[in-house]
Amino acid sequence: MSTAEALKAKFPEDELVFSEFRDNHRVAVPAAKLMPILSMLKSECGFDMLAELTAVDYLEYEGATDRFGVVYVLLNNTSGERLILKTFVNDPNPSLPSVYSLWKSADWLEREVYDMFGITFAGHPDLRRILMPDEFTAFPLRKDYPLKGRGERHNFPIVTRADS
Amino acid sequence: MPFEVSDLAEMDAPEKEYLWTLNFGPQHPATHTTLRLILTLDGETVINALPHIGYLHSGFEKLGEHLDFNQYVTIVDRMNYISPLANEISWHHAVEKLLGIEITPRCKYLRTILAELMRLHDHLLNVGTTGLDLGAFTAFLYAFYQREKIYDIVESASGQRFHTSYTRVGGVMFDVNNAWVDKIRDFLKGFMPVHAEVHRLLTRNRIFIDRLKGVGYLSGEDCINMGVTGPLARASGVLRDLRKDEPYLAYPDLDFKIVAAKDGDCYARYLVRMQEMLESVKIIEQCLDNIPEGPVNIDAQTHIVPPAKPSVYRSIEGLIQHFEVMMPNRGYETPREEIYAATESPNGELGYYIVGDGSPRSYRARTRPPSYIHFAVFPQIIKGHQLSDVVAVLGSLNIIAAELDR
Numbered sequence A: 001m002s003t004a005e006a007l008k009a010k011f012p013e014d015e016l017v018f019s020e021f022r023d024n025h026r027v028a029v030p031a032a033k034l035m036p037i038l039s040m041l042k043s044e045c046g047f048d049m050l051a052e053l054t055a056v057d058y059l060e061y062e063g064a065t066d067r068f069g070v071v072y073v074l075l076n077n078t079s080g081e082r083l084i085l086k087t088f089v090n091d092p093n094p095s096l097p098s099v100y101s102l103w104k105s106a107d108w109l110e111r112e113v114y115d116m117f118g119i120t121f122a123g124h125p126d127l128r129r130i131l132m133p134d135e136f137t138a139f140p141l142r143k144d145y146p147l148k149g150r151g152e153r154h155n156f157p158i159v160t161r162a163d164s
Numbered sequence B: 001m002p003f004e005v006s007d008l009a010e011m012d013a014p015e016k017e018y019l020w021t022l023n024f025g026p027q028h029p030a031t032h033t034t035l036r037l038i039l040t041l042d043g044e045t046v047i048n049a050l051p052h053i054g055y056l057h058s059g060f061e062k063l064g065e066h067l068d069f070n071q072y073v074t075i076v077d078r079m080n081y082i083s084p085l086a087n088e089i090s091w092h093h094a095v096e097k098l099l100g101i102e103i104t105p106r107c108k109y110l111r112t113i114l115a116e117l118m119r120l121h122d123h124l125l126n127v128g129t130t131g132l133d134l135g136a137f138t139a140f141l142y143a144f145y146q147r148e149k150i151y152d153i154v155e156s157a158s159g160q161r162f163h164t165s166y167t168r169v170g171g172v173m174f175d176v177n178n179a180w181v182d183k184i185r186d187f188l189k190g191f192m193p194v195h196a197e198v199h200r201l202l203t204r205n206r207i208f209i210d211r212l213k214g215v216g217y218l219s220g221e222d223c224i225n226m227g228v229t230g231p232l233a234r235a236s237g238v239l240r241d242l243r244k245d246e247p248y249l250a251y252p253d254l255d256f257k258i259v260a261a262k263d264g265d266c267y268a269r270y271l272v273r274m275q276e277m278l279e280s281v282k283i284i285e286q287c288l289d290n291i292p293e294g295p296v297n298i299d300a301q302t303h304i305v306p307p308a309k310p311s312v313y314r315s316i317e318g319l320i321q322h323f324e325v326m327m328p329n330r331g332y333e334t335p336r337e338e339i340y341a342a343t344e345s346p347n348g349e350l351g352y353y354i355v356g357d358g359s360p361r362s363y364r365a366r367t368r369p370p371s372y373i374h375f376a377v378f379p380q381i382i383k384g385h386q387l388s389d390v391v392a393v394l395g396s397l398n399i400i401a402a403e404l405d406r
Helices: A003-009 A031-044 A107-118 B060-064 B084-098 B105-133 B135-156 B177-202 B205-213 B220-225 B232-235 B265-292 B310-313 B316-326 B372-376 B377-383 B389-397 B401-405
Strands: A017-021 A024-027 A049-056 A068-076 A084-089 A095-097 A120-122 B019-025 B036-042 B046-053 B338-345 B349-358 B361-370
Touching: A003 A031, A003 B177, A003 B232, A017 B036, A017 B060, A024 B046, A031 A095, A049 A107, A049 B338, A049 B349, A049 B361, A068 B338, A084 A095, A107 A120, A107 B372, B019 B135, B036 B177, B046 B377, B046 B389, B060 B401, B084 B105, B084 B349, B084 B401, B105 B135, B105 B177, B105 B265, B135 B177, B177 B265, B205 B265, B205 B361, B205 B389, B232 B349, B349 B372, B349 B389, B361 B372, B372 B389, B372 B401, B377 B389
Parallel strands: A024 A084, A095 A120
Antiparallel strands: A017 A024, A049 A068, A068 A084, B019 B036, B036 B046, B338 B349, B349 B361
């Protein structure tokens, strides 16, 4: 039984949006059903690796209805099958359940998404900024964050040789 | 065997003041670049490691949203600067998949040769510096002399030794000639004896084995659960190689083997890398023998690649076509679609998630960097080892900080 059929058998069909592009098999799921769907994919369909977890900010994307898309690239190491699962979250307080309990690779990947987009993952063991310094307040990969301009760097204190 | 810290009765004491905290990095010769570890030590045994990264973060992905598909290649080859061409090939592999372009057979072979040269490049550095960090200086010099020759080969193809920016959407910057092919043959002839020499210097060296064997063990299940790919996963017995499993470029035509080991320790990773170099040599030799004639870029009528220089300089149509491709306000239509495409870089699965919005630049250009995934494993595999094993494990993971932080 294919993954799509297995998913359709277990969850209401109108909530899942299947699509294909080149060799990518994709499915969009509602954020509320994310955890049951992912745990079912891991335990029943054999997707034992979370190869990639990232987010996209659709603020300036033409025709987009939701603010953030969170993308999970799952991989079945036995059959080599890939599935790209996507879910949407919105302002304010974009939040999703953490998948750290299913795949440990989610640890740093979720921290990066939090750092860059400000999407929080409930149940993550250690959700801190990872690439940006802890004092940083903005989320740089959001589309409303400018590419260049004065700001962040100027908010940090200047340490001279005399006071170090 | 690693010392079992948890067996000590003192560990149960409420205050653990006898534990030492050691700051390792961000500037340390064994980190190779800038990354920082906060180690908690019991004597010389590491009982906890806390990585701090981000020292080299320079917003590559943000830049990727503002540069077009050809411009961004100058940024991606600064990610894993140990094998810059592997990044470029992977980036344009993803872009071409998004645009639905099938590159010419000559370009496929050319890119395959370069990708495998980069694998040699990366593994030579890794084997050399693993030896260097553990005190074996000679192997490092041998390895780096060979890397120098690869730089020369890359320079004669692209005009640049390091950050080549050689690939383009639908092809490469310049075609190569037969002198270049002969140069690679010469290099391979000289490479084999040096590879054998490094084997003799390291593989059965008592000190080298004692420092690596049983250190940094990672089981196959953990590899899969933690997303580890590439030589690290194959050293733990996970038989997965995108060159075989999701063939791209010229790999379906070529005869080569996946190298794997079962032990999952630093020594197994060293052995896998050494053997992979031999497989890469085999691949390059087959490619050189079979490199097809014909154009290296796709047809200029597609308006994706610039036309050949003679037609730009001598005909008005050529000039207009060149203008259409180069000017930022022109460009070609791209699909409003999203794609994930990955290649087997020397370090593991290097993937790109590109969101296209119809313009010639990506709406989102996400990199899946293998170093980032692999470094997350470090705290787990260093626990219970000695302080001196930190450099051995860091070396075997082959963390490239520019790719780690982007």
